[in-house]
Amino acid sequence: MTELQTRGLRMQGAAGDHVSRRGGAGPSDHQAITVDGTTVMVPIYTQSAWNSPFSIESADEGHRLLRDQIPITDITFSNTPRFYDLETSDGIPYSHIATLHSKDVLATTVLQTCIRYESRRKACKFCSIGQSLQAGRTVAHKSPEQLAEVARAAVELDGVKHMVMTTGTPATSDRGAAVLCDSAAAVRSAVDIPIQAQCEPPRDPIWYQKLKDSGVDTLGMHLEVVTPERRKNLMPGKSEVSIEEYMDAFREAVKVFGRGQVSTYILAGLGDSQESILAISEELIAIGVYPFVVPFVPISGTPLEDIPPPSSQFMESILAPLGKRLRAARLLSSDIKAGCGRCGACSTLSKYEH
Structure with missing residues (x-):
């Protein structure tokens, strides 16, 4: 696999x-x-x-x-879910509000725009957040009411078990946390479903408690690339938030959400060595953060579309020892309440935990 x-x-x-x-x-x-x-x-x-x-x-x-x-x-x-056949009262297909990831995970990008993506100089070179919006397959801002309506239908019609809410980064100091709070509160008022929120670290750590109070169960803040030089080259805007700032943010978030309920995406295959990925994963595990390492997938229409994906041997050289370390630390994907780490479909990491 x-x-x-x-x-x-x-x-x-x-x-x-x-x-x-x-x-x-x-x-x-x-x-x-x-x-x-x-x-x-x-x-x-x-x-x-x-x-x-x-x-x-x-x-x-x-x-x-x-x-x-x-x-x-x-x-x-995975068959097309039944909730895709529905649309909102103002004629927007439910599939434009949220989509099915894997077999039982509902996912949405609350803000389909990002201050990084809108600037060619600042954009992450692997990102395609604007493609589905440009193609007319989604809307720029999903309202809390729309998300609640679609989440209820996905649970009732298709047995969805948990939900992921990510967002493009707005030009505000909360870096998307505010809109995620509003969205999570609306969904949890409509249906009892665990939620993972994903955003860049907000400048004020008070937002972690606000996210928790709004109904968010787990938090994802994604490093994606872990070597500072590679981050500057591949993520010129996002790298302005340093790895040190991310580590401080992880510590604050774990205080609120608990050990194992904070995670980060790491994209293997973008120039980070096996050693650098495993080293930072050790730091994350010590903090209580789940390092979700996935193979980089070059997406058509992005500056990195011609970059070859990592080999399975490279992925195994990371995932096998990482899986053992996660098991030894008892920081397992099966204990995550909601989100990408619990789903696990984008990486075989969970298989190496066992």
């Missing part, structure tokens, strides 16, 4: 009426598939996927995963 996530999958029209995502925030250019009972997000729209050794053979009885045309195992797709 690690190789499948790094090499991608040639679909050859086999996806049909199933969940896939092109562009936008979060796991983009992916297809959700279930292999041996585990749902994973696999790149299908990337350049590397066109040349992948993995493909699909479909028949009336189902789908089989092939490697170099040799059958490996049966797979299933």
Whole structure:
């Protein structure tokens, strides 16, 4: 599965009426598939996927995963959820407000705009947050009322178990925490569902308690790249918030949300060495932060679209020792209440914990 996530999958029209995502925030250019009972997000729209050794053979009885045309195992797709058939009273499709990630995770980007993305000089070179908005597949700002309406439907119709709320960074000192508070409070008033909020570290740590009080269960603040020089090159705007500031923010957030309920995304394959990723992961684990290491996926239309993804050997050299360290520290994905780490579909890290 690690190789499948790094090499991608040639679909050859086999996806049909199933969940896939092109562009936008979060796991983009992916297809959700279930292999041996585990749902994973696999790149299908990337350049590397066109040349992948993995493909699909479909028949009336189902789908089989092939490697170099040799059958490996049966797979299933995550079907399009029923709530996608609905729309708001003002005619906006529910799928433009929130989408299904993996098999039971509802996800939304509350603000589909970002001060980093809007400046070519400041934009993260791997980010595609504006693509889905430009393509008309979403709206710029999802209101609390819209999010509550869609979340209720997703739980009732499709059995969604938890929700992820991320956001582009606004030009305010809270860096998105305020709009996440309003959104989480509205959703929790409508339906009892665990929520992860994701934003850059707000300047004032008082926002962590405000997020918790609004109904947020877990918090994600994403480093993505861990070497300062690489951060400046790949994330010129976001790197202005230093790693030291992130570490201080993690300590403050853990005080509020608890050990294991704060996490960070780390994108392996953007130039950080195995040693640097494992070293900072050790620091994060000591603080009580879950380091969710995922393989970098080059997204079409971004400056890094031609960068090859990391090899499965590189990913295994990180995930295998990291999984052991997480197990030894009893900082496990299964204990996270909501969010990307609990879902685990964008990385095979949780498998290495066991």
